[in-house]
Amino acid sequence: MPIDFDSTETPDLWPATLDPVPEKAPATILKEQASALARKTQWKLRGSVETAVGRHGFTHTFQIIVPALQDYTYDLFVVSHGLEFYPVKVADGGSTKELKTEAEFLDWLGGQFRSQQTLHVIGSLLRQVA
Numbered sequence: 001m002p003i004d005f006d007s008t009e010t011p012d013l014w015p016a017t018l019d020p021v022p023e024k025a026p027a028t029i030l031k032e033q034a035s036a037l038a039r040k041t042q043w044k045l046r047g048s049v050e051t052a053v054g055r056h057g058f059t060h061t062f063q064i065i066v067p068a069l070q071d072y073t074y075d076l077f078v079v080s081h082g083l084e085f086y087p088v089k090v091a092d093g094g095s096t097k098e099l100k101t102e103a104e105f106l107d108w109l110g111g112q113f114r115s116q117q118t119l120h121v122i123g124s125l126l127r128q129v130a
Contacts (some may be wrong), residue, residue: 023085023102027051027060030079031107037064044068044129045122056084064121068129074121077112079105093117 002031013114027049034047046065051058059080067070077092089103092112112118 019084023089026079026081026085026088026105027058029102029106030060030062033113035061041122041126045125048073051108064125066125066129069125072125074125076118 030047030049034049037045037047044066046067048063048065050061052061057080059078061078064074064076065104066074071129077090079088079090082089086102086105087100089096090105090108091097097108099108
């Protein structure tokens, strides 16, 4: 169908629907896990995701916050990606790796949350507010 440019209104040239990509955004996954941490600790600890937007993409820092300790904040790990969600780069302490799919990211994330280091940090923070 030809576009009528003699009209007084500018025509809408966009497709009828604009659908999001089928994958869940890494930031969404992290925010869901942040909420789960708060529920599991009866809100003694809160998860938070700080997002920075840069020229080459997005950087998300997963934090554990302790409201009872003047909002003490512990940075657990950092996740970054470009406009496309995957591959995603993850950094925890000294190591960095690239994960190619959402499934790899979820697997890595579960490992981080169950790691001895993370459990030690959470246990220490919970003892501070007991």
